[in-house]
Amino acid sequence: MNDNSPTPAKRTEPQPDPQLDTSSDSDEPAFAWMTGQPESRADRKAAEAAAVPDDAARARATSADAAPAADETADANPASAKPATVEPASVGSSTPGSSTPGSSAGGSSAAGASADEGKQTPLTGAARHQSGPYSEPLPTSALQVRPPEEEVERRNAERESAANAKPVAPRIWQVLLALFYPVILLVLAVRAVTSPLFLWIEYNRPGFPGDGYGFSTDDRMTYGSYAVDYLSNWAGPRYLGDLVNRSGASLFKDGEVSHMADVKTVILSAFGAGALLIALSIVAIAYLRRRSPGGVRRGLFAGSIVSLAIILGLGALAVLSWQQFFTEFHRIFFASGSWTFALEDTLIRLFPGQFWIDAGIVIAGLVFLVSVVTLILTWPTRRRRGLLKDDVESVEVAA
Known part of the structure; x- marks a missing residue:
């Protein structure tokens, strides 16, 4: 199988309803069910790379899955979809004096993994609040905003006065x-x-x-x-x-x-x-x-x-x-x-x-x-x- 084989042609799909377009939705975890992407593309690629036993198999898996991944991304998010590209690998090179395939493929894989890790989306404020061992409510929640002490005392006094007041x-x-x-x-x-x-x-x-x-x-x-x-x-x-x-x-x-x-x-x-x-x-x-x-x-x-x-x-x-x-x-x-x-x-x-x-x-x-x-x-x-x-x-x- 040639690593430089052309990417399959992009499938033509009908344009989605503008009201159902989720391309501009936030990356907050609350919108994950709308986009159908429980995890980012970089996380999925890293998981697939870790599952391949050797460099050659990892390269084949990368070139084979690049097109379907691109199609799935295009289906889920048509506005931001881009054609999938596969970087050429140096596996099986017969040029004399070249370095070992294993070391070359390993270095390329390590670099790709480092690049993928660098491309991971940073956690937002809501995710940081929910990712720690102790769950903390959002500071902007209206239910968690406590009024001033003077207001609390005034409301308590009015409530007690209304409860103790007798009808006229x-x-x-x-x-x-x-x-x-x-x-x-x-x-x-x-x-x-x-x-x-x-x-x-x-x-x-x-x-x-x-x-x-x-x-x-x-x-x-x-x-x-x-x-x-x-x-x-x-x-x-x-x-x-x-x-x-x-x-x-x-x-x-x-x-x-x-x-x-x-x-x-x-x-x-x-x-x-x-x-x-x-x-x-x-x-x-x-x-x-x-x-x-x-x-x-x-x-x-x-x-x-x-x-x-x-x-x-x-x-x-x-x-x-x-x-x-x-x-x-x-x-x-x-x-x-x-x-x-x-x-x-x-x-x-x-x-x-x-x-x-x-x-x-x-x-x-x-x-x-x-x-x-x-x-x-x-x-x-x-x-x-x-x-x-x-x-x-x-x-x-x-x-």
Whole structure:
């Protein structure tokens, strides 16, 4: 076989799709599967040279494999393909005085191997990172870039604050429940006073002053029931204006009927506000039971404290000066001069001053009693707060 034999003609192949052209791809290991070249050409030639037993066989293998290697390279990378060339070997030379074939072939092979080793592609940055015994991530990886310590501390603080923050809506409903509770108690206490039962207890209790103008207890109970019923029904002023006494005269004067109409407006407004607050309190209780464990207890506990503060303050003012307290109360809700009457008028005979003192005591007593019971039932004990003894001790030590 002649070492200078011409290289087989280059096979003509169809041009590849430009979108599938991998000639410009990087030599990174990540693109090796696209090019189909698991190793470089220089590495393959060095491996083939090491596998040939002698110089002559190595030369024949080199000349025989040069063309297929070139064709394969051209198929895989058409843009950068070059015709394969074979350097002439000095094997079998018959020129006198030439050096030994073995030494000549060996030197040529050693030089070729050195040249091939010199032509090996240097390792890139990614290959250097992955070629050592310890794998190291790329320094440009976004997942490995750690933010500054100040940023890390800020994010941790925000995360902890968000985890420990309590929702605003349950707190709002707790505050509303605490504000609604004393008003509801006052309205219910007023409703208990404006009833025929309380009227009967007052007229029949020992020590209640009698009427000096001729009304008996039965007359008071009959006429007083009309007045109390008028405050809670939807009848007009004629309900009282058309009443007559035993002599046939009008029972209530026009001024008395007008004042009772004003009282009815205030009472019905208070009852309506109380009913609305009761409905809102039911909504607040239902919401807190679902969203805030212990929220109902905390709201009622705060409401009972507010109720006690209000009733104790009003009671102190009433005890210090009842007449001034009664006068200022009427000035707030009624026009001046519309609520003063003579001693012989029917309203004064049915509802003397002692009646209003007793009514005030009953209202204050009912609100105080219910507030104290609520305060006791909602007192924040360890069991109600869901805390164990060890937890309480740890909280105290931390504080």
